[in-house]
Amino acid sequence: MGLWLMAVGTSGCTASPEPPPFATAPPVIQTVEVEVTRIVYRETVVTPTPAPPTPCSPESLSDASQVVIGAILPLSNTGVWMRSANMQMGLNLALERVNSRGVAGVPLRLMIVDGGDDPLRSAQLAEQLIVQECAAGLIVGLNDSATLAVMDVAERFQKPMLVIDAASPSITETQRQMVFRLAPATPMVASMPANWLASVGDFNGDGVLQAVLIVESSAAGDLFIEQSSEWFARNEIALEIHRVDAPMMDFSPEIARLLAMPTIPDAVFIVIGANGALALHQQLFDAGIRPDKGTLVVNHSRRALEPAVFGWPGSLGMGSIVARRGPWPSIATEMGRTIFERYRQSGMPTPEMSTFLAHDALLLWVDAMQRATSLRGADLVRALETSDIELAAGRYVFPYHTEQPPDGVNAPQYAWHQWMTPPLLYLMYTEASQDSTTLSVIWPEQYSTAELPQRR
Known part of the structure; x- marks a missing residue:
């Protein structure tokens, strides 16, 4: 029994074998490139935004070496060639009268261009007159559609225009601030x-x-x-x-x-x-x-x-x-009789209404520019609204305007800035x-x- 115990004791004290060690992989070193900043140079061609066209007329007569009025006529429209010729004659007769003294001593330059009664072309010419030729105002002898196109340009640039031919009520009944009409509206005729x-x-x-x-x-x-x-x-x-x-x-x-x-x-x-x-x-x-x-x-x-x-x-x-x-010799003003006499001397038929209206439009411009506080559009409008002057076709007054617009009852809407008493x-x-x-x-x-x- 003692031997067995010894054996057991000896057996319990015997050391256990050590496990084999784990295999360890050698370290791997990886190089990682980290992008911190990238500077990119890219050439970009930028087209500058053109400045919008602007009027170039002088602010006042005292600043002006000359004043320009632009006239847009349907010279190439063969259907109205006689009327166009009469308008041109009227403008030239008025220019003769003005050139002797100018506008308060400042020379007047009249630019006549041919819109041909085409709306697109007439609008382009109106813009050119205002932003390139420095026109302070316009005279428009075109038909209804071309006149409406020019009206948009006049309003955009705030340059007044005098209408001497278009008769549609819509020309003035929309009460555009820059539009005045000398020609009679269709209902008047x-x-x-x-x-x-x-x-x-x-x-x-x-x-x-x-x-x-x-x-x-x-x-x-x-x-x-x-x-x-x-x-x-x-x-x-x-x-x-x-x-x-x-x-x-x-x-x-x-x-x-x-x-x-x-x-x-x-x-x-x-x-x-x-x-x-x-x-x-x-x-x-x-x-x-x-x-x-x-x-x-x-x-x-x-x-x-x-x-x-x-x-x-x-x-x-x-x-x-x-x-x-239009006027007639038996009732013509002194200025009107001069026009009748010039036509008689030239052997031409009696001048039409268009002759007198073109003539008077230029003189209305001269009168307004001399009375206006400046040549800015708003000041010229105020001067035109207070016109009271006898010219070749009669006495020009615009009874319905900013201070007294037509009510549509006692005065038709087209009476806005309309000469109401043409002959x-x-x-x-x-x-x-x-x-x-x-x-x-x-x-x-x-x-x-x-x-x-x-x-x-």
Whole structure:
């Protein structure tokens, strides 16, 4: 037993074998490149933003070596070449007058450019006149669409413009601050026949106020009917419209139609082109359709004022009435008579309204620039709004403006910056073969020199 214990004891004291050591991999050193800063040089071409175009006109007359007015006319529009020529003539006559003294002693430079009645081209020319030629203001003798395009440019650069041809009410009824109009608006012209006849009343005393429009079948005739018809209704005038084909010189069918009417018309308005208007007028008188028989005959052809100039051998009878847009020698101002005389000396037909308006537009500019506190747009507008000056076509006043805008009731919206009293006249032959330059004005009252004789 003792041996067993010894064995056990010996066995318990014997050392255990040591485990083999773990294998250790040698260290691996890695090189890591860390980017701290990168400087990148990149060449970039930057196009500088161009400065917007700006007006270059002088601030005041005292700063100016000259003042520039730009005129945009439809010189290359062959359809209105005569009107363009008249405008150019009027501007040149006015420039002759101004050049002797300038604008408060400062020379005036007039730049006439051709817009051709094209809206895009006209707008581009307007901008060039303002930012390159240093125009203080514009005179615009273009049609409605081209004028509207120029208006946007005038407003953008705050340069006033005087309109001498465009007639659409929209030109002024939007009340653009920079826009003034000398030319009559469409409603002013379209209302002439009805407003005049309403002032005459029942001429033949039959209890019915009635008119007949004899109009040629053409685009111009259609436009006349479209624009004028509503005014007869407004004035409670019974209206018949008779169309005739043009050209025509024998109006027997129309004469028969008039004679067959159940009531005698108080007035017959002739709206026919060329010498047909003169032929119809004479045939009406020959048929007894004339004032002493109870019917006024009103001719809207310019040829009725100068029959001989257009090769017509006859003369309009006593009591004949003729429409005229523009001044007439019998009522012309001293300045207006000068223009009539220049045309007579040149052997040209009577100047149109466009001659007088172009002439007066330049002189209105001179007057406004001399009265304005500066040549800035706002100051020129204030000067134009207070215009009160007699020129070739009449006395210029703009009654509706910033301080007194039109209310749309007592004054139409288009009355804004509108010359409201242009000479839209009815003239009358008081004797046969009368010199037309001596014709009396019977309407409107502002210009009248004689009254319409009462029917006997």
